[in-house]
Amino acid sequence: MSESTVAFHVKNCLRKLDVRTRTAAVRDGNTVRTPGAIASTTLAWPGTFLPPRLRYLPEPVQRVLSKPWRSTPLAKRALILVEGHRTIGHLYVKEARRLGLYPITLSADPAQYAYLEAEGAEVIPVATDNVQALLHECSLLRSTHEIAGITGFSGLDESIYVTVSELCRHFRLPGPDPASIDRCNDKFNQRQLLKRAGIPMPAYRLAMDAKEVEYAAAEIGLPVVLKPAEGSGSSGVRLCRDVAELAAHTSYLLGREHTWRSAPRILVEEFARGTFFSANLMGSEVVAIGASKFGAPPNFVFHETIFPAPLTDEKFNRVVDLSLRCLEGLGLGWGPTNVEFRWTKQGPVVIEVNPRLAGGASPRLVQLSSGIDLIREHIKVVIGQEWDLRSKHSCTAIVRHLVADSDGTLDWISGGARAASIQGVADVKFHVKPNARIIRRGDYTDTLGHVIAASPNLALTQEILQRAVDEVTWSITPFRTDDE
Numbered sequence: 001m002s003e004s005t006v007a008f009h010v011k012n013c014l015r016k017l018d019v020r021t022r023t024a025a026v027r028d029g030n031t032v033r034t035p036g037a038i039a040s041t042t043l044a045w046p047g048t049f050l051p052p053r054l055r056y057l058p059e060p061v062q063r064v065l066s067k068p069w070r071s072t073p074l075a076k077r078a079l080i081l082v083e084g085h086r087t088i089g090h091l092y093v094k095e096a097r098r099l100g101l102y103p104i105t106l107s108a109d110p111a112q113y114a115y116l117e118a119e120g121a122e123v124i125p126v127a128t129d130n131v132q133a134l135l136h137e138c139s140l141l142r143s144t145h146e147i148a149g150i151t152g153f154s155g156l157d158e159s160i161y162v163t164v165s166e167l168c169r170h171f172r173l174p175g176p177d178p179a180s181i182d183r184c185n186d187k188f189n190q191r192q193l194l195k196r197a198g199i200p201m202p203a204y205r206l207a208m209d210a211k212e213v214e215y216a217a218a219e220i221g222l223p224v225v226l227k228p229a230e231g232s233g234s235s236g237v238r239l240c241r242d243v244a245e246l247a248a249h250t251s252y253l254l255g256r257e258h259t260w261r262s263a264p265r266i267l268v269e270e271f272a273r274g275t276f277f278s279a280n281l282m283g284s285e286v287v288a289i290g291a292s293k294f295g296a297p298p299n300f301v302f303h304e305t306i307f308p309a310p311l312t313d314e315k316f317n318r319v320v321d322l323s324l325r326c327l328e329g330l331g332l333g334w335g336p337t338n339v340e341f342r343w344t345k346q347g348p349v350v351i352e353v354n355p356r357l358a359g360g361a362s363p364r365l366v367q368l369s370s371g372i373d374l375i376r377e378h379i380k381v382v383i384g385q386e387w388d389l390r391s392k393h394s395c396t397a398i399v400r401h402l403v404a405d406s407d408g409t410l411d412w413i414s415g416g417a418r419a420a421s422i423q424g425v426a427d428v429k430f431h432v433k434p435n436a437r438i439i440r441r442g443d444y445t446d447t448l449g450h451v452i453a454a455s456p457n458l459a460l461t462q463e464i465l466q467r468a469v470d471e472v473t474w475s476i477t478p479f480r481t482d483d484e
Contacts, residue, residue: 076102078145079379080138082152082164083128084113086431087360087450088375089153093119095376101148101383106137128152129261131163135170142171149173149382154356158185158230159261161356174384176355180331184355187267188229190330197329199322200349202270202342208263213250216268222246226253229265234443239271239298249298272342272349277309279323280358280366281337282377286320287389288366295403299442306398307365310458318348326353335381336374338362361399361427361450368397368426368454396461397426397454400469401447406476410436410448413474419451424464427452428472438476448474 079101081092089105093115096103103121110116110123124141127133141147150173152164162182168175184190188206195201205216206229217224217240226249227237236253240246254264276292291309295301311319323339326332336357341348357363363374371392380387412434420428430449432438440446451472453465 076145077148077383078102078104078141079148079383080141080150080167081105082134082150082167083107083160084110084116085153085359086113086115087429088357088363089113090115090119091363091375092151092379093121095373095379099376099379099383101379102145104141104145106134128160128163131166134163134167138167138171147171147173149379149384150175151378151382154359158354158356161185174334174382176334177331181355184330184332184353186229187227187231187352188265190353191267194326194329194350194353197325199326199329200347202272202349202351204267204269207266207268210247210250210254213246213266213268217246220268220270223271225269225271226250227267227269228253229267230261234300235441236443237300238442239300241298245298272344272351274342274344276351277311277319277341277343277348278305278358278362279319279339279341280362280374281323281327281339282335282374282381282387282389284324284327284333285389286323287372287374288370289316289319290362290365299446301403301442301444301446302360302401303403304398304400305361305365306396306458306461307362307369308396315343315348322348322350326350330355336378360401360444361452364427364452365397365399368452369395395454395456396458397452398461398465399450399452400465402430402449402451402469402472402474403446404438404440404448404476406478407439408437408476408478410434410438411475411477413448413472415472416449419468419471422453422464422468422471424453424455424461425451425468426454428468 077100079096081089081103084105084107093103105113105116105121105123106126106128107113107123108126108128110125115121116123124137126137138147138150150164150167150171152160154160161176162178162185165176165178165181169178183193188204191201191204203220205219207213207216213226222243223239223241224246225237225239226246228235231237238245238249240249250266253266276294278290278292279286280288280290288307289309289311290305290307292305293303295303319341322341326339327337330353332353332355338354338356338358340351340354342351357374357378367373372389377387377389410432413430413432416428416430419425428449428451432448438448451465451468453461453468455461455464
C-alpha cells in the first residue's frame with residue numbers, strides 16, 4: 001500500500017467524525033489543520049480527538065501521518081463536484097484551481113476516475129444517489145470551507161443533475177431550477193413539453209411492457225429506436241430494424257441485464273434519418289454547433305465529431321432558433337444546455353435536450369475551434385461570476401473516437417506518443433490500460449480513447465487527424481468460451 005493511498009483513506013475516514021467533534025478538532029486559531037495533522041496529533045496523544053475505533057491505526061498509517069503537515073487557511077473556496085467524468089472531469093479540476101478554487105469530488109466509487117489520484121484531488125466517498133447523505137457531507141464541509149459552488153457529471157443517467165440542482169437550492173447557491181431539470185431527466189415528459197411548445201420531433205410512444213412496445217412500433221412503423229425513458233450516454237439505446245431486433249432489445253431492456261432506477265419505462269421512437277447536429281448553449285446563447293457521425297448500427301456510439309458544423313447561414317439560424325425555443329418550452333436558460341438534432345428531409349427535428357454541458361470531447365472541440373472555454377465559463381456561472389462567451393479565433397477541430405471492434409482482454413494499445421507528436425494534434429487520450437476487460441455495451445463506454453486535431457481549415461484537419469489515428473493500434477484477445 002503506497003503512502004499516498006494510506007493518507008487518502010485515513011483522511012476520508014476522519015471526515016466521518018461527528019461535525020461538532022471534527023470542528024473542535026480542526027480549529028486552531030485562525031487556521032484549519034488538515035486531517036493528516038489532526039491524526040498525527042491524535043497518534044501522539046491517544047484518545048484526544050479520535051473515537052476508540054480509530055485510535056489504533058496500522059503502522060504504515062502511523063508512519064505516513066507522523067510526517068509534518070502544514071496548516072491551511074480556514075476559508076478555502078471549495079468547488080464541489082458530484083461524481084467525476086473520465087473525459088472532462090480532470091479539466092474541471094484543473095480549471096477550478098486556475099480560478100483559485102479548491103475542488104472536492106464527492107463520489108460513490110472514486111477509484112473509477114483515475115485522474116483524481118493523478119491530480120492529487122480531494123475525494124470524499126459518499127452515496128451520491130442519496131440526497132440526504134450529500135446534504136450531510138456538504139454541511140460538514142461548510143464547517144471548514146466556503147462552498148463557492150456545486151456542480152456534477154452524468155454517468156449512465158441524468159439524475160445527478162437533479163441532485164445537484166437540489167443541493168444548490170438548499171445551500172442558496174447559483175444553480176438551475178430543480179423542477180426544470182427533473183422534467184428534462186424524464187425523456188417522455190420532456191417530449192410532451194416540447195410537443196406542446198410546437199417543437200418538431202420524431203413520433204414517439206411510451207411503453208411499459210413487451211406488448212406495448214410491439215403495439216407502439218406497429219403504430220410508428222419500423223425501424224424504430226428503443227431507449228430507456230431515463231438515461232444517458234446512449235445506454236440501452238438501439239435501432240430496431242425488424243421484428244426480431246425489436247423483440248431482442250425489448251427482452252434485454254426488460255430483463256436483468258439493464259439497470260433501472262425505477263419501474264421500466266421504454267420510449268419507442270421513430271428513427272429520424274439525417275445528419276446529427278448538437279448545439280452547445282450557455283444561458284440563452286448558442287455558443288457552438290457541432291456535427292457528428294455514429295459507428296455502425298444498431299448502436300449509437302459516436303465515431304467522429306466536428307466543430308464548427310458545416311452549415312449554411314440559413315441552416316445555422318434554424319438550429320439556433322429551434323434551440324432557443326426548446327429552452328423556453330422546458331423552462332431552461334441557466335448555465336449549459338446541449339440540444340441534439342437530426343436534419344431530415346423535412347428539416348431539423350429535436351432528438352433530445354440535455355440540461356448540462358455536453359460530455360465527451362465537445363468542450364475541448366469548442367475551445368479549439370473558437371477559443372471559448374465552456375468548462376471555465378461554466379465554473380464561473382456556478383460560483384456566480386460573469387462569463388465571457390466571445391470568440392477568440394476560428395479553426396476546425398475534429399475528434400475521432402477509438403472504438404473496440406471485439407470483446408476480450410486488451411493486450412496492448414500503443415502509438416499515442418507518435419500520434420501526439422504530429423503537428424496539429426491537440427490531444428490523444430486512452431481510457432483503458434493493458435489487461436482491461438473489454439465488453440462492448442453499445443454506449444459511450446465502448447470507446448478505448450480518442451484523438452483530436454485542429455487547424456485553420458477542414459481539409460487540413462481531416463488530413464492531420466487521419467495520420468494520427470493511423471499511428472494508434474491495439475490488440476484484444478477474445479474471451480475463452482466454455483468449449484475451449
